[in-house]
Amino acid sequence: MSAAGSIHPRERRLSLLVTVLAFALPVIFVLVPLAIFLVYSFFSVDQGTIVYTPTLGNYVRFFTDPIFLPVFWNTIVLCVSVAVICILLAYPAAYFLTTLKGRWRYALLMLLLVPLLMSYVIKIYAIRSILGLNGFLNKALVALGILQQPSNLFVFNMNAILLTLSLLLIPFAILPIFLSLERIPQTLLRASDDLGASGWQTFLRITLPLSLPGVASAASFVFVLAIGDFLTPQMVGGISGFTFGRILYSQFGTAYNWPFGAALSVALAIVVICAILVGERFGRNRGTSI
Amino acid sequence: MNQNTDLLTLRSVSKSYGTVPVLHDIDLSIKDGEFLTVLGPSGSGKTTVLRLIGGLEPLTAGEIRLDGQDISRMPINKRPFNTVFQDYALFPHMTVSGNVGYGLSVRHMKRKEITRRVAEALELVQLGRFADRFPAQLSGGQRQRVALARALICQPRLILLDEPLAALDLELRRQMQEFLKSIQREIKTTFLFVTHDQEEAIGMADRICVMQAGHIRQLGTPHDLYYKPNCEFVARFFGENNLVPGKLGPAQGEQRSIETALGRLVCSISDQPHLKAAPDGASAFAAFRPEALHMADATDSGNSFSGTIADLAFAGSSTVATITTGGDAAQRLRLRMPSRIDGSVLKSGETVSLCFAPHEGHLVLA
Helix, strand or coil, rough: CCCCCCCCCCHHHHHHHHHHHHHHHHHHHHHHHHHHHHHHCCCCEEECEEEEECCCHHHHHHHHHHCHHHHHHHHHHHHHHHHHHHHHHHHHHHHHHCCCCCCCCHHHHHHHHHHHHHHHHHHHHHHHHCCCCCHHHHHHHCCCCCCCCCCCCCCCHHHHHHHHHHHHHHHHHHHHHHHHCCCCCHHHHHHHHCCCCCCCCCCHHHHHHHEEEHHHHHHHHHHHHHHHHCHHHHHHCCCCCCHHHHHHHHHHCCCCCHHHHHHHHHHHHHHHHHHHHHHHHHHHCCCCCC | CCCEEEEEEEEEEEECCEEEEEEEEEEEEEEEEEEEECCCCCCCCCCHHHHHHCCCCCCCCCEEECCEEEEECCCCHHCCCCEECCCCCCCCCCCCCHHHHHHHCCCCCCCCHHHHHHHHHHHCCCCCHCCCCHHCCCCCCHHHHHHHHHHHCCCCCCEEEEEECCCCHHHHHHHHHHHHHHHHHCCCCCEEEEEECHHHHHHHHCCCEEEEEEEEEEEHHHHHHHCCCCCCCHHHHHCCCCCEEEEEEEEEECCCEEEEECEEEEECCCCCCHHHHHCCCCCEEEEEECCCCCCCCCCCCCCEEEEEEEEEECCEEEEEEEEEECCCCEEEEEEEEEECCCCCCCCCCCEEEEEEHHHEEEEECC
């Protein structure tokens, strides 16, 4: 960059181009597709072809048909549960990481994040074989005498989706929690000790509150990823594990009803946006960080 | 509160980080109710002393005694000391009153009692109006006072201050120095104040402990350190000084002569037995402050010699002259005198006769 007041015309044109691109790319690749979806949700389908007359029919069907709302609600509950499980498992792991010194800390963090590099489908297959009737989980439980015989409880139902999604998404919870824990200045913890707090008091009153922003982002991350997933329920959910994602998928695939699928997507998008806003609200440091 | 009893004693305390020693065999006694400043350049180990006392780090060797009891292994949260950290370390998610009350609430004190004492403490540091603010909404000086209130509300036996004024600008620093001193007098608690700024140390301390390279070089009142430094480091570090090297001559009562390039100089050795005991011919410095040096007139019978004025610098209330003295071993000296409205009586390039009185000079062994 040259000094102010002597900007070369070509440089100015370049910076204008960069500015335009910075705004145009998100508009073209994010906002326009979303808008197209929104528009499609007001159309309808007649014998396999889309009728381009505006109607609220899709939304009426979503709210009145007894199938959709319960599945919608159950899916939200499922994904909230996944988020809670992920947080409960990820927090201790992330906390443990921050207690490690130097090189070990990042080596172990990388190890925990390695699953992100693997194919999603392969991971689901792997987890399904662990949960299956002859899988590791059943064998372990029988060997430990907790079960008399292998159980069908862990695969091809809602439990299976819950367990699989939790396992798959834990890395996404560990990272933001780890970062927020790592950002807490050590002197704050020493100051708390110095003022007479026990280790547990310091954790509850300093560490935990200061790491909540990370927890909030982790929870909204996991929730959003879980609710948008249709592959996992498809592969481990069987017949009883029916989620909103699968319904959505079937509208675009089997049923070939794009307008109705678009309307369902809009409903899902509203939930996702709410989750992100809630995460953002609590993810901020309340404007009080130094 | 008795100024003459020892509150805290460090006995042969050493500290190493891995194989790197940072403190060598430190012995130090802190008196009850005093304002003790630990002064030293960076890397002298002064902050380590504070961290060891506060319990932020374990000792490598030696022991720390409080009222005669060994507390070397007492965990940090059980020690009756509180620290004011260099960067204040205020809890960002708590209000001012939450921060100040923290030490009481972790001790499960009743809420009403906490509220009352927080209000008292905030009144003491003149922050009553800011109770509901968050630290991010305060200025540097205000945060500093919150940190102080947070430390003193627990009524510790000793308050440890780790360069708390370093981040403040000059004017605010002066105000805070006076403020700290007045608070210390008011609550009569022992303060251990760590700084690298010798002006700050002179202005605030009852006693100063000068440290260098992990050793205590001298411990005494600011007056003692200024007029009776016991080594070259203290003589140079603590205030401006003129040091002229030479060989010791014989002692005569409370005075002793030294042979230097400026001729034979006579300096005071009162209350400094190690100077009386030093052998004749030992290497030493004659040391005298710039304000002790003045123009010789006919009546002066002190140490006199001639020099050439190399430079004159006006510094407000005083004027500082840089003087070169002749001879093989050229020496640069400083002379400080009160400024006059009609200009200095001295002129650059002039050769003058200079003098300092024997009782205003002191000796330092090399």
